[in-house]
């Protein structure tokens with residue numbers, strides 16, 4: 001059976017986070033979908049095995065008198081059998097992020113947490129100082145932290161020293177759909193930490209952005225808005241999944257070096273003989 005007909009060909013290339021192996025390199029956010037049914041279909045269609053969930057959303061009441069928003073949502077997630085990566089979205093201080101992570105561990109029964117400490121409202125840029133501090137506190141307390149960070153190498157070093165075993169640098173500001181704003185920085189980060197699982201998180205708008213991240217050697221991609229806000233989220237989720245697989249396959253296939261000068265792709269030998 002060749003790779004085109006073998007449907008399991010891609011899942012034979014798992015990625016590992018804190019000792020847990022997963023077959024899909026797409027991590028999907030669960031916010032802003034048009035309906036719970038579309039969310040479920042998008043997760044299913046993408047093959048994602050990890051979804052990130054905001055604790056704030058889970059415990060929120062939609063409208064007075066209506067049931068908790070989290071109850072039906074949680075049922076969907078449970079039915080899909082995916083692994084939950086709780087996040088501290090919207091937290092702006094170390095205290096808020098740590099408290100939210102502790103509540104998430106209680107609620108979801110996992111030591112995993114996607115740690116966001118937001119420093120600024122226009123860009124939703126991580127407050128990297130608060131992030132390192134919160135990562136240290138949580139790691140000491142037994143959490144397995146997935147920090148949402150920038151591509152800064154020194155911050156990355158500090159996060160690793162704080163106990164993080166995964167890094168999640170941003171592609172671009174959350175929800176912007178701009179793609180990879182700083183390819184040079186992301187490439188440097190990959191080169192400096194060849195053995196640390198690196199996940200590009202946030203700001204992607206198109207499957208080609210995800211493919212580019214994977215072609216740089218990133219281990220996985222986390223995204224939300226590009227799928228949730230697409231005209232057809234289910235189809236877009238599938239498109240991202242394929243792009244991620246393509247980018248990953250390209251890295252494994254050892255791509256050619258780009259060069260400045262042309263090189264004929266059809267070598268010619270001898271002279272053509274035209275009839276006389």
Ligand SMILES: CC(=O)[C@@H](O)[C@H](O)COP(=O)(O)O
Nearest residue numbers: 029174175202203223224225
């Ligand atoms: C859902 C979540 O965790 C987001 O904060 C994440 O960073 C994804 O960002 P995009 O919505 O830009 O894909």
